[in-house]
Amino acid sequence: MWFFGIWFGTFYVITGGYLIIKRGPFKKKIDLYTIHKIEKNHMISAGIALSIERYTLYYGESNTAIIAPKNIDQLVNEIEKETNNKIEFYG
Numbered sequence: 001m002w003f004f005g006i007w008f009g010t011f012y013v014i015t016g017g018y019l020i021i022k023r024g025p026f027k028k029k030i031d032l033y034t035i036h037k038i039e040k041n042h043m044i045s046a047g048i049a050l051s052i053e054r055y056t057l058y059y060g061e062s063n064t065a066i067i068a069p070k071n072i073d074q075l076v077n078e079i080e081k082e083t084n085n086k087i088e089f090y091g
Helices: 073-084
Strands: 002-007 011-014 020-025 028-029 035-041 055-059 063-067 087-089
Touching: 011 073, 028 055, 028 063, 035 073
Parallel strands: 035 087
Antiparallel strands: 002 011, 011 020, 020 028, 035 055, 055 063
C-alpha cells in the first residue's frame, strides 16, 4: 500500500490494484490498469484540488479526475511499477 501526502484531508492511496482518491468526505476508486495518461492542468478553476500544481488523470474510455499530489513523479512511478505499464505523462 502506498500513501501520498495529506493536504487538508486530500490523499491518494495505491492498494489492491486501485488508486483511491479521498477528498474530505468524497472518495473515488480508479482501477490502475485503466489509467493511460496524466498531464499538467493549467486551468486554475479545474476541480477541487487545493494545489496550484494540478494534473488531469485520464482513465477508462473517457473518464478524468483532477489530482494534485505533492510528488507527481512518485505517484506516476508507483502506478507504472504496480501495473508494469508505461503511462503517458506530460508534466
